[in-house]
Amino acid sequence: xxxxxxxxxxxxxxxxxxxxxxxxxxxxxxxxxxxxxxxxxxxxxxxxxxxxxxxxxxxxxxxxxxxxxxxxxxxxxxxxxxxxxxxxxxxxxxxxxxxxxxxxxxxxxxxxxxxxxxxxxxxxxxxxxxxxxxxxxxxxxxxxxxxxxxxxxxxxxxxxxxxxxxxxxxxxxxxxxxxxxxxxxxxxxxxxxxx
Ligand SMILES: [Zn+2]
Numbered sequence: 001x002x003x004x005x006x007x008x009x010x011x012x013x014x015x016x017x018x019x020x021x022x023x024x025x026x027x028x029x030x031x032x033x034x035x036x037x038x039x040x041x042x043x044x045x046x047x048x049x050x051x052x053x054x055x056x057x058x059x060x061x062x063x064x065x066x067x068x069x070x071x072x073x074x075x076x077x078x079x080x081x082x083x084x085x086x087x088x089x090x091x092x093x094x095x096x097x098x099x100x101x102x103x104x105x106x107x108x109x110x111x112x113x114x115x116x117x118x119x120x121x122x123x124x125x126x127x128x129x130x131x132x133x134x135x136x137x138x139x140x141x142x143x144x145x146x147x148x149x150x151x152x153x154x155x156x157x158x159x160x161x162x163x164x165x166x167x168x169x170x171x172x173x174x175x176x177x178x179x180x181x182x183x184x185x186x187x188x189x190x191x192x193x194x195x
Contacts, residue, residue: 004030056127058103058120060085068092068100075099077134081124081153082177083107083141090177091139094185099137102127107145108152116152124153128160135163137192141176142167154195165192 001009004026011022029037053059054066061067068074078099082088088101104119116122128136136157140146154164168191177185 053103053105057101058105058123059088059101060103073098076131078137079128079133079135080137080139081150082139083146083149087139087141087177090180090185091189094182094189096182096186096189097137104140104149107140107143107149109145119149121153121156125156125160128157132160132162135165136161137189138164138166138195139177143176150195164195166195167192 007026008022050062051060056065056069059066081102102124138150140149167188
């Protein structure tokens with residue numbers, strides 16, 4: 001196939017990129033200097049080769065444990081559970097949380113065949129059993145699957161954790177944390193409720 005067509009097709013697979021945008025991006029890359037275009041290719045190659053899940057929290061990082069788990073100034077007794085590294089980055093950007101994380105790597109979605117076994121649930125239970133935290137904040141996205149996953153987690157974590165909370169409803173229902181502004185997310189953390 002024509003290399004330009006191949007590039008357009010690959011770009012089309014990215015979220016939020018339709019054919020028109022993909023074509024524009026493809027030509028942008030084509031008209032860029034060789035150095036610039038190859039820097040993009042190299043950056044993609046590097047993330048695939050060097051980024052791995054942290055062995056403690058499963059956040060994606062080039063070092064293990066990740067910089068958040070390794071930072072002893074952070075409150076290691078406070079664990080915020082998020083769906084993925086995108087959610088983690090949203091909470092970090094909001095700057096309201098100084099504890100550590102646990103990245104589930106998805107949510108329970110029976111229709112898609114995703115149950116607790118496909119997620120880092122067993123690892124979370126083992127983690128809190130080994131070193132019980134003071135509090136676990138469930139910060140899955142406020143979607144149907146996110147709420148169901150939080151309800152499930154609160155039940156299985158209850159015997160091991162003294163305090164389990166869920167971020168407040170300030171976050172618009174059905175949206176991803178990624179798209180929530182800092183102010184709203186910070187309020188959602190402040191007003192978290194007991195599960
Ligand atoms: Zn980590």
